[in-house]
Amino acid sequence: QVQLQESGPGLVKPSGTLSLTCDVSGGSMSSSYWWSWVRQPPGKGLEWIGEIYPGGNTNYNPSLRSRVTVSVDWSKNHVSLKLSSVTAADTAVYYCVRSPGYWFFDLWGRGTLVTVSS
């Protein structure tokens, strides 16, 4: 049973860079899957951040494109997210998400809360 586990600092200072890692366990990161990050501010709705797909190409939410990088380390079985120049508006639960390539998300991590505060 493949599982996704997000990890990283729970507190980031304003103007800093948020860095998260998603460990894929229970199976390998097959090149058939696409990997996304989704976030959810406390008490609010879901927002798609970006994806990386077979071949290493990426797509990003236009509102975040200038600040975000999604990458994959196939040898370590993990997906990474970097979001720069963070503000309080970036405080959210961040989810690592898998897509089988048919425009939906079939597997979600449990999420990790990141708070932006000084």
Added chain:
Amino acid sequence: QSALTQPPSVSGSPGQSVTISCTGTSSDISDYNRVSWYQQPPGTAPKVIIYQVTNRPSGVPDRFSGSKSGNTASLTISGLQAEDEADYYCTSYTTSNTYVFGTGTKVTVL
């Protein structure tokens, strides 16, 4: 890109049917069958219940069904049960190769 529009809340008694709408534009919902729906009980991660407009993953009860007409997709829960109380989100892949989520709908079982 703007979020897809959903009603903030819907409610129904056990056994009744409720329908949640999800309205987008020609850049997302209308031209493609790339709409999916997610159920998120409080304090948990979302779970897919409908993909490609009408398909149910294995294990999802058949009381959940999806449809689409023009720029609006819909999720219907027939035979509402107490365990269906949750937040529901639609999402669509767009012509810009991005995803956009709906604003979310809270389903309350009376």
